[in-house]
Amino acid sequence: MNTPHTLGIAPARLNSDELAENFTDLHAPLNAHEAAVAADRCYFCHDAPCITACPTDIDIPLFIRQIATGTPDAAAKTIFDMNILGGMCARVCPTEDLCEQACVREMAEGKPVEIGRLQRFATDTVMAKDVMPYTRAQATGNKVAVIGAGPAGLACAHRLALLGHEVTVYDAQPKAGGLNEYGIAAYKSTDDFAAREVEWLCSIGGIEIKNDMALGAKLKIDDLVGCFSAVFLAVGLGGVNALSVDGDDKDGVEDAVAFIETLRQASDLAALPVGRNVVVIGGGMTAVDAAVQSKLLGADNVTIAYRRGRDAMSASRYEQDLAASHGVKLMFNVQPKAIHGNGAATEIELEYTATKDGALTGTGEAIRLPADQVFRAIGQTLTTDAGLKLNGRKIAVTGAGQTSRKGVWAGGDCASGGDDLTVTAVAEGRDAAMDIHKTLTGDV
Amino acid sequence: MADLTTDFLGIKSPNPFWLASAPPTDKEYNVRRAFEAGWGGVVWKTLGSEGPPVVNVNGPRYGVIYGADRRVLGINNIELITDRDLYTNLEEIKRVKADYPDRAIIVSLMVPCEEQAWKDILPLVEDTGADGIELNFGCPHGMSERGMGAAVGQVPEYIEMVTRWCKQYYSKPVIVKLTPNITDVRKPAAAAKRGGADAVSLINTINSITSVNLDTMSPEPSIDGKGTHGGYCGPAVKPIAMSMVSEIARAEETRGLPISGIGGVTTWRDAAEYITLGCGNVQVCTAAMTYGFKIVQEMISGLSQWMDEKGHTSIQDFMGKAIPNTTDWQYLNLNYVAKAVINQDDCIACGRCYAACEDTSHQAIAMSDDRTFTVIDEECVACNLCVDVCPVEDCITMVALEPGATDPRTGKVVQKEYANWTTHPNNPSATAAE
Numbered sequence: 001m002n003t004p005h006t007l008g009i010a011p012a013r014l015n016s017d018e019l020a021e022n023f024t025d026l027h028a029p030l031n032a033h034e035a036a037v038a039a040d041r042c043y044f045c046h047d048a049p050c051i052t053a054c055p056t057d058i059d060i061p062l063f064i065r066q067i068a069t070g071t072p073d074a075a076a077k078t079i080f081d082m083n084i085l086g087g088m089c090a091r092v093c094p095t096e097d098l099c100e101q102a103c104v105r106e107m108a109e110g111k112p113v114e115i116g117r118l119q120r121f122a123t124d125t126v127m128a129k130d131v132m133p134y135t136r137a138q139a140t141g142n143k144v145a146v147i148g149a150g151p152a153g154l155a156c157a158h159r160l161a162l163l164g165h166e167v168t169v170y171d172a173q174p175k176a177g178g179l180n181e182y183g184i185a186a187y188k189s190t191d192d193f194a195a196r197e198v199e200w201l202c203s204i205g206g207i208e209i210k211n212d213m214a215l216g217a218k219l220k221i222d223d224l225v226g227c228f229s230a231v232f233l234a235v236g237l238g239g240v241n242a243l244s245v246d247g248d249d250k251d252g253v254e255d256a257v258a259f260i261e262t263l264r265q266a267s268d269l270a271a272l273p274v275g276r277n278v279v280v281i282g283g284g285m286t287a288v289d290a291a292v293q294s295k296l297l298g299a300d301n302v303t304i305a306y307r308r309g310r311d312a313m314s315a316s317r318y319e320q321d322l323a324a325s326h327g328v329k330l331m332f333n334v335q336p337k338a339i340h341g342n343g344a345a346t347e348i349e350l351e352y353t354a355t356k357d358g359a360l361t362g363t364g365e366a367i368r369l370p371a372d373q374v375f376r377a378i379g380q381t382l383t384t385d386a387g388l389k390l391n392g393r394k395i396a397v398t399g400a401g402q403t404s405r406k407g408v409w410a411g412g413d414c415a416s417g418g419d420d421l422t423v424t425a426v427a428e429g430r431d432a433a434m435d436i437h438k439t440l441t442g443d444v
Numbered sequence: 445m446a447d448l449t450t451d452f453l454g455i456k457s458p459n460p461f462w463l464a465s466a467p468p469t470d471k472e473y474n475v476r477r478a479f480e481a482g483w484g485g486v487v488w489k490t491l492g493s494e495g496p497p498v499v500n501v502n503g504p505r506y507g508v509i510y511g512a513d514r515r516v517l518g519i520n521n522i523e524l525i526t527d528r529d530l531y532t533n534l535e536e537i538k539r540v541k542a543d544y545p546d547r548a549i550i551v552s553l554m555v556p557c558e559e560q561a562w563k564d565i566l567p568l569v570e571d572t573g574a575d576g577i578e579l580n581f582g583c584p585h586g587m588s589e590r591g592m593g594a595a596v597g598q599v600p601e602y603i604e605m606v607t608r609w610c611k612q613y614y615s616k617p618v619i620v621k622l623t624p625n626i627t628d629v630r631k632p633a634a635a636a637k638r639g640g641a642d643a644v645s646l647i648n649t650i651n652s653i654t655s656v657n658l659d660t661m662s663p664e665p666s667i668d669g670k671g672t673h674g675g676y677c678g679p680a681v682k683p684i685a686m687s688m689v690s691e692i693a694r695a696e697e698t699r700g701l702p703i704s705g706i707g708g709v710t711t712w713r714d715a716a717e718y719i720t721l722g723c724g725n726v727q728v729c730t731a732a733m734t735y736g737f738k739i740v741q742e743m744i745s746g747l748s749q750w751m752d753e754k755g756h757t758s759i760q761d762f763m764g765k766a767i768p769n770t771t772d773w774q775y776l777n778l779n780y781v782a783k784a785v786i787n788q789d790d791c792i793a794c795g796r797c798y799a800a801c802e803d804t805s806h807q808a809i810a811m812s813d814d815r816t817f818t819v820i821d822e823e824c825v826a827c828n829l830c831v832d833v834c835p836v837e838d839c840i841t842m843v844a845l846e847p848g849a850t851d852p853r854t855g856k857v858v859q860k861e862y863a864n865w866t867t868h869p870n871n872p873s874a875t876a877a878e
Contacts, residue, residue: 040512043835046795049815104792108836 004300005276008344008372009252012270013298019269022296026187026322027117035121038114039068045104050115053102055418056083056427060099064118075122077133084158084430085151087127087197088180089423090120091188094285096318098423127196132203137164142440145170145228147219149209150178151422152234152412154201155429156436161206163437168228169207172214178236179413180422182261185289187296189264221386225407230436233388233395233403233410234429237380237420243281247339248376256280256290256377263293275373278302279348281336282377283313288320290375291328302328303369307335307353307360336374337366345371382414391416401432409436446751447758448744450484452724453617453642453702455575457484457548460715460759461743464706464727465489465552465578465621468737470526472536475549479540481737482744485548487645487727490525490580491533493555493565498524498587504665507654509680516734518680520652522665522672524586525554530568537572550619554580554592557602559609566613576617579606579641581632582648584625584675594648597623600635607639619704622646622688624681629688634697644692645704645727647685649675678730682708686721690770693722710739712746719759720766774866779859781851782826782842784808784819790839791817797830797840805829821852 002010014022030038042064050060058079066075079086093099095116103112126133142165146153149171157167175181180194202209213219215235224231240255242248252275266272274297280287283306295302304323306313309332313320320330334350341347348371351362382393389396389404394416401409411428418424437443448459462485463469463478470489478486492498500523509518526533541549551574555561569577580587581597588594596602603620610618620636622629624647633644651673655664663671685707692698705718710731718726731739756762786797786809793815801809808823809830819830831840845851847860867874 037513043794043796045793046799047811047815048795049793104794108792 002298004298007276009273009275011273013274014270016268016270019297023186023190023269025190026185027120029124030114030117030121032121035067035072035118038118039064041105042068042113043104049102049104050099050113053098054082055098055421055424056086056089056430058082058086058099058119060115060119063122064113064115067118067122072122072125073129073131073133075118076126079119079123080126080133082430083423083426084155084201085180085197085422085426086119087123088151088189088194089426090116090123091193092180092184093423094316094319094421097316127200130200130203132200134162134204136162136204136206139166140164140441142166142229143168143227144230144232144436144440145224146232146234147171147215147221147224148178148234148236148412148414149173149176149198149211150234150236150412150425151180152415152425152429152432153178153232154198155426156232156234156409156411156433157207157429158201158204159430159433160436161204163433163441165206165229165437165440167207169209170213170215170219171209171211172235172238174211176209176211178234182264183257183286184264184422185260185293186264187293215384215386221408225405229407229440231408232401232429232432232436233386233408233414234412234425235382235384235386236413238383239381240376241379241381243336243339243376243378245336245338247341247345250339250341250345251343252341252345252372253339253374253376256282256286256375257380259290259375260286260293263297269297272297274299275371276300277370278373278375279369279371280304280375280377282306282375282379283308283315284377284379285315285319286380287375287377288315288323288328290377292323292326294373294375295326295328299373301370303331304328305331305334305336305348305350305369307333308355309333334367335360335362337362339371339374340368341372345374347371348374380413400435401428402435446748446756448484448748448751450725450759452548452704453576453619455485455548455550455617456546457725458546459484459740459744459747460719460725461709461740462486462548462550462704462725462727463732464729465550465580466729466733467521467523468729468732471528471533472540475536475540476543478732478737478740479544479547482740483547483737484725485550485575487550487552487578488533488537488574490552490554490583491530491565491569492525493561494530497527497529500524500527501667503667507652507664507674509654509678516678516730518652518654518676518678519730519733520649520654520674520676522585522674525552525580525583530565534568534572537574541573541575548576549574550576550578552578552580552621554583554587556592557596557606562606562609563613566610570614570616574616576619576642577610577614578619578621578645579610580621580648581606582621582623582646584623584649584651585673594623594625597621597632597648598626600631603632603635604639607636607641611640617642619643619645621648621706623648624650624684624688628691630691630695630698633692633701634695637698637701641701643702643704643724644698645706646688646692647681647707649677650681650684652676677707678734679708679710679714682710682714686718689718689723690721690767693764693767694770709743712743712750715743715747716750716762717766719763721770722764722767724759724763775864777862777864778868779861779863781845781858783821783824783845784826784828784830784840785843786817786819786830786840787838788816790836792836792839793817794835796833796835800829800833823853825853 063075063078100112106112146169177194278294280291337351338349395410401411409432412425450460465487505523583593620641705723706727
C-alpha cells in the first residue's frame, strides 16, 4: 500500500474507502424537504435576471414555483423544454457565474437561491422514473447527421428527433456523451450519470448513435452532405496545446484532459497512478478538475500554476475556492520555464510574470517546485476544420450555427461564439436544430 | 425597564400575556409549565357541566395553513371543551392558583342555557379561588350544534341573559368571549355589557375549512374520510380580530368596556397593536402551540424594549392610543396625496413591484433595460401594492406631497386643509360646507 508520501507517480495512495468517499457527489442531491425550503426562497422575479443569465433561457422562477407547489415533474418539463441536458447542466454549470450570480438574493444577501441544486432535484425526479416527457412529431422523412455526441450534438439530435426527423449521431469515442462522459470531474457526474442521461435522452426514438466513427478517411463530410438532408458538426476541441518549454517531453508530463478522461473511465480508482508532487499548468476548469482530482487520488502536494492574476483565471472564484478547500495551492503570475529531471520529471522551473504595456512577460525571477507529474491544461484546439471557413481557431458560424457550407451547421466548443460551457453547447445544438428544421420544412 | 404589570378588572398579572382557553390550558401539568415559562395568566380550558364529559374525535383535530418554509399562518381545530372530569379540573385549578397567587387564572365555562346549570357550576368555580370566569360563547364547532358556544354567542338576548345569571351567582369578574361568526360584533358586545359583563374577550375562532385532500376528496382534518368545519386561529386571523376589537372600542354603546384581545398574537408587536386598539391584555394560543411556551420570553422582552424606547412606563400609557385614529372611510382626508418612492440603493431589482403595478394596478412603475425601477408620478395613486410585495423592507416608501405642490397625476395643487367624502362634490349626499 502506498501513501501520499510515496515517491514518484504511484497508484493506491489512499485506500478504496477513502477514494470512494472522495469521489462521491460534490453536492449531495436535495431531498424533498430541502428542495421545498430552497424553493420557498425564490421571489418569482419579473423578467427574472436568472433567466437572462442562463444560456439556455430556462424559465427558472416557473420551475422553482412548480417545485414549491409539489409538482417537480412539471418543473422538469419546464427545464427540459429549453435544455434537454438539464440534468447534467444542474451538475456542471458554473451557476455561480450564471443564474445564481444574477439571482436578486445574491444581491440582497449574498446567498442566491440554489438554482442548480433545485434543477437537479426536478430533473432527477423525472429521470428516476425513466420517463421521457416528449413524443415525436409525425415523421418528416428527413435524415440528419450529427457529428459528435457531446452536449451540442445530443441537444441537437434530441430536438431534431422531437420534430420528426431521423438522426444519426457519429462519435469518435466508444461511448457517447462527449465531455460529459470523458471530460468532467468525476465528483460532478457520479453513478454513471452521463451515460444514463444519453440513454434517457435517446429514449425519445429516432436517434441512432454510431460510436468509434471520427471524421476522417472513413467518414467524410462530403459523403455525409450527400447522404443526409443536413449535417450538424459538434466535434469539440480534440487537440491540446503544448507547453513549448524544455522538458515538455519528459515522463510524467501529460495532458490534463487525458488524465481526466482516464479517471472518468477507470473502474478501479486505486489502480490509477498519480504523482506525489503534482503541478497543473493552466487557469481554466480543466486545470481545476485535474488538480482537485489529483488531490483526491492522494497526491501530497498539488499546485495550479497560472501565468496571470487571479481575476484573469477562467475558472470561477467558486472553483478556485473549491480547489483551495481541497488543499490545492494556487500560484498566480508564474509561467513554466523548464521541466527538469533525468528522463522523468522531478522539478518544474516557473518564472514569475508581469504585464508590461499590455503584454505578459517573464520577470527573469524563477522558482523551482518538486514535480513528478505535470499536467498541461492550457487550452484545447480544433483538430478538424472539415474544409469550412474558420473564425480565429474555430469554425465560423452565423445565425443559429450556419457554417460557410450550405447544409452544414456547427455548434458547441468547435464553433465560434459563446463560452466553452456545456450549457452553451446545449443552447447552440438546440438552436441549430430549430434552424435545420426551419430550413428543411419551411416551418418556423 | 418598563413595568408590564397589568391590572385587568382588578385581576393582577405580571405581564399582559395570557394563554387563551384552548388545548394548552387543559390541565395542571401544562399550566404549571406555562407559569414556569413566564406567562402572566391563563384562561383554563372550558369546563362543562357535571357528569360524563364530552368526547373528542380519535383522529386528527387540527388543520393548518402554511406560508413559506411551512411557517404556520393559521390552524383550525375541531377539539371540543375539556373532555376531563369537572372535579378533576376544579381540583387542579385550586392547586395551581394556590401555588401561583401572582398569576391570573380565569376559568372558561360552557354549560347549557338554563339558569340552573349556571347556578350549579358557579359556586364550584368560586371555590377554586380562580380570579374570574370567561363565558365561552364562541366555539363554532361541535358544541354549537348542542345549543352552546357560538350558538349562544350569535343571539345577543342569550348573551345578556346568561351574563346576568353569572353576575348574580358569581362574585368575581365575568368576561364574555365573543364569536366572530356574526355580522356585527358590536351587537353581542353590547348585549354582554347590558348583562353586566365586566369585559369582553375576542375573537373566538372563525368557521373554516383549511384544506381539502385531493386524493380522498375529504376536508382536512379528515376523520375516516369525512371532515367538518373547525375554528380558525393564528396569525391569519389577526386582522379580522383587530378590526372587531376596534369596532367595540369605538362604538358608543360599548366604549370603555374592557377588552381582552385574542387572535393571532405571535410577537410582542402583535400584543402592542391590540393594546393600542383598547385591549387591557392579550390572549395567546396558536403561537404557543406552534413554538411552545418559551415564546413568551420574546414577547416580554420585546414589549419592554419597545415601551422603554417610546417612554411608556406602563401598559396604560399606550392603551387605546390608536382608537382616535381609527375612523370610518368617509372621514379619511381626501386632500392627502402620496407617491411611492423606490430607494435605488436598497432595490435588489426583483421587479415584483413592476409586475404587480403593471399587471394589476396603475402602470405607474417604469422598468429600464438595466432593470432600474422608478415610479411614474403621473400614474401613481399611492395604492401601496408595490410596498406590500417588495421583499426588501422600507425599500419602497410612501412619501406625502407637501401642500402647495402639484400632483402630477391630477394636475391639482395639494391643499393643506382636510377634506373628506362627506363634503366632496362627487358625493350626491354631500353636505354643504357652509
